[in-house]
Amino acid sequence: MFFTYLRRELRRRRKAALVVASGLALGIALVIIVSSVSSGMSKAQDKVLQSLYGLGTDMTVTKAAAAPGSGTERPRFEFDAKDDDATQSTDRVMVQGFQTLASTTVDKVGKQNGVADAVGGLSLTVMKVDGQFKRGEFKQDEGATQGGPRGGGSGQPQGEVQGGGASFDVNSFTVYGTDVTQQDLGPLTSSKITKGRTFKATETDAEVAVVDAAYAREKELAVDETVTISGTKYTIVGVSTADSGDAAANVYVPLKQAQTLADSKDKITTVYVKAADSQAIDTVKAAIQKNISGTTVTTSADLADTVSGSLSTASDLASSVGKWLSIAVLVAAFLVAGLLTSSAVSRRVREFGTLKALGWKSGRVTRQVVGEALVNGLMGGVLGIAVGLAGAYAVTAISPTLTAQLGSSGGGGGMGGGGPMGGGPGRQTAAKTLDIALTAPVSLTTILTAVALAVAGGLIAGAFGGWRASRLRPADALRRVA
Template sequence: MFFTYLRRELRRRRKAALVVASGLALGIALVIVVSSVSTGMSRAQDKVLESLYGLGTDMTVTKAAAAPGSGEGRPKFEFDAKGDDDATQSSDRVMVQGFQTLASSTVTRIGGQNGVAGAVGGLSLNVMKVDGQFKRGEFKQQEGTGQSGRSGPGEQGGTGQPQGEVRGGGASFDVNSYSVYGTDVTEQNLGPLTSSKITKGRTFKTSETDAKVAVVDSAYAKEKKLDTGKTVTVHGTKFTIVGVSTADSGDAAANLYIPLKQAQTLADSKDKVTTVYVKAADSQQIDQVKSTIQKNVSGTTVTTSADLADTVSGSLSTASDLAAGVGKWLSIVVLAAAFLVAGLLTSSAVSRRVREFGTLKALGWKSGRVTRQVVGEALVNGLLGGVLGIGIGLAGAYLVTAISPTLTAQLGSSGGGMGGGAGGGRFMGGPGRAAASKTLDIALTAPVSLSVILTAVGLAVAGGLIAGGFGGWRASRLRPADALRRVE
């Protein structure tokens, strides 16, 4: 009887049911779209942060910034004189990113702190290479000046010096700067290399702690025409390329990756690292682990992913703020309005059915049964609105993913963090780039999770119950005698 009467009433009041369902559908769809876009924003920000120091890293530890004026000065290049005028001159210099290093023993100390699941050290380097040649100019004598350099009659001069000028000559040099990252090949589960995939060749072997081997970024390999099996020379040392890696985010942390010991030798920084990459045992305790490290390991700066996220600007940050702020509140307002409208429409429908409910009560229906009938109709309207809302929301999320609008994420100076101090941003490239300006283009997606769908169903049920509560309360207050005296 309940379902028969329910089906008949919904069919008879299709327009009113559709209005209620459409209002709820709009609110639910907006919630799904905003939630999915917010999830996409979060994933985009995670991708930006992973491009800085790799997957799985919760925080980085670097040496505290040095006092102004301290540290190494500008790089100097010296060239030896060579007899051949056209001889090519070449000189390079290996510099530590930020000019600030920590002792390798710091990695062990950090790894032993409470809440730390793993700690790996790395050395970030920047290599500046200058290639070119000097060309000697040619001396051009003035007309009328003999080989002896004496002027003829009526000519200026007479000092015994040749009269003329030097033409041509000069110098032509190329400056090439690239980044090199020294990685601990025995612990490759943390650090910048984890944000890249080996697309050709292989990665390092755990036995290659001091081997002259290298993994090259695919973009740099294409630019310099490098490939597996070939060699690349860094500061006079030849490294055999064993693998080519491609960054997941499209922007690698370094151009070349070599074993940590080799990087320390090149930079004359034995037992030194620039950055310690830390993984927390519990992702919910990152702030606590940060405080522990800062307290027990003096002279260091600890930077978490949340700290770096605060430095992200550009359209990605703006869109994320809109989705989290305006989008969330807009969803709440629209949803509340939809619930209110559904409740008012249901209550209004009860007012128009006063005689009907009065007759049913006169026939023996109790107030509770009338209330359940009204709530049942409203609940079906809510579920119908939920189905429509989920459909519209999924379509909206799919449209966002299909269009994949490109957002820019710019990482400004963080003042510390991975750059390793005040000089961390002097040279672009390498894992130390977090201290310098860096811009990434990220394609936005809008993934819809099961939890969002379940939330939508819950909202649909809640909307139906709220609307049914309005109408049921109104219907339960009707008395048969009063209702029969009223005319619709």
């Protein structure tokens, strides 16, 4: 009886049911689209940070920033004096940020509670200067002769040196020393080997290298060729392509080789940390900072604050304006659905009064109204999910391009401060702007939330109408008949 009456009433009041369902659908669809776009923003941001952090890295540990004016070294270049105009060339290998930690710091970090794994790395900048000195030529003044009237009385020829000078080309690239025995953590994990191979665990001190694909194209490098760093030739065993389009370094070499190049034996610049529980990252960060003095711990949340550009702007809009807009539309939809249901009950006074006169109890009338409202809510949920999925698909199909730029977080953190050259392998790339294609993935949680909202909308609307229906009396129906 309940379902028969329900089906008949919904068919008879199609327009009212469609209005209620459409209002709920609009709010639910907006929630789905905003949630999916926010999720896409989060994934885009993670993609940007992976180029600096590395896949699976939860935080980095670096040396605390030196006090201003503490005397960081400046790069110096020395050239041998030569009698001819031969080309001069020199390399200078510098630790990025000029701040290093002892290699034993990796073991100390790894022993902290909540740390699943830790690995160290050394980030370097290589500055290569190539050029030529050209000797000037002395030109004697015309008419000036030794001891002559224009000779100045000194007996020396008078004139000036013309021409000469120097022309030098300065190039720089980044080198990252990676622990080849633990390659599942650190910046190189955010890149895929597209040619050749990665390092072998036995190549701890071998003169081999993996180069970034973009750098390989620029310098026309290939597998089995060599790249020269400060006079040492490294055989290229692989070419890597960063997932985000921007690698953490141009060249990767074994950690011991990087330490030798920079004359930094048993030194590292960064410790990459993976937490045992992603929910306890803040606790692990606090423990490391408390127990290991002279270090700065930077998490992905800290780095996210440094992301600027249209990605940051769009993320703010989706998380703040979009969220409140969704809530406002949803609340309005619930209220409208409730008022429409209550209004519909008012127009059915004679019907419900007659049913009560025939023996229907107030509870049965209330359940009938709530059932109708709940069906309207579910219909709105189905329609809202369909519209929301279509909107999310449209965003993914269009894939609008957002820009992201990483600024310094200051204070010598994992990706900011730490000296004029920055302190981590990502700092050389932090000044670059990345283009990220936005997607809008819809998760199962979002769909379940939409269903819950549809049921809640139906129950709220039913509560309005049910309360109104429960107050009707058979006498009301008799007055309407009269």
